[in-house]
Amino acid sequence: MIELLLALALSAPAPARLISTAQGPVIAWDYRDADLVLSATNATGTVTRFEVRFNAGAAIDAGLPVLSTGTGSKTYGIPVPASVSGTFTASIVACATWTPATITGSSCGDPTTVTLALPQSGCVSTVRVHC
Numbered sequence: 001m002i003e004l005l006l007a008l009a010l011s012a013p014a015p016a017r018l019i020s021t022a023q024g025p026v027i028a029w030d031y032r033d034a035d036l037v038l039s040a041t042n043a044t045g046t047v048t049r050f051e052v053r054f055n056a057g058a059a060i061d062a063g064l065p066v067l068s069t070g071t072g073s074k075t076y077g078i079p080v081p082a083s084v085s086g087t088f089t090a091s092i093v094a095c096a097t098w099t100p101a102t103i104t105g106s107s108c109g110d111p112t113t114v115t116l117a118l119p120q121s122g123c124v125s126t127v128r129v130h131c
Contacts (some may be wrong), residue, residue, distance in 0.1 A: 012112045013036040013092045015048065015126055019067075019077065027052065028067055028077035029092050038096060045096035050076060051108060053091040054084050058115065063090075087117040 014030040038045040051059040060078070067077045067129070095108040120126075 008089060011094065012110045013076075013094060015112055016092055016114045016116070018080070018092055018116050018118070021079075025068070025079045025080045027080055027090050027092075027116070028075050029112065030073050030075050031069075031094065032073045035094070039078065042099065043098045045098040046098045047094045049095050051093050051095055052078060053111075054081060055088050056091075082122075085118060087115060089113060091116050 011032065015028050016029040019028050029050075031050075036047045038047075047064070049064060050062045052062050053059045060081075062076070062078045065078050066074050068075045091111040091113040093108045093111040098107070098121050122131050
């Protein structure tokens with residue numbers, strides 16, 4: 001029960017968007033710095049990784065891939081796998097490790113899921129998609 005309550009304390013990442021880089025399309029999302037450190041009764045937690053799932057496939061441990069730093073938040077992102085094409089869904093979830101680990105261990109919050117499309121031309125829009 002404690003683990004369930006702590007998982008609910010994790011904030012969901014902001015809706016994801018595609019950005020274009022020299023290496024190809026990247027799925028990017030924002031997360032507030034204040035949400036990286038958590039506290040609950042008798043435990044503290046730190047977001048240690050994000051998990052990304054493309055088209056309901058296996059979760060990818062993205063770590064904490066900082067693309068840029070803003071005031072009070074950071075933009076994180078990972079390359080879109082080559083196996084993903086056309087319109088796809090992506091689910092991103094923040095995962096934390098709790099101390100003491102003997103009480104709660106590790107848990108993930110609620111995912112943010114978006115539907116995005118890779119354009120045919122190879123040009124990627126930076127428009128934020130809200131679902």
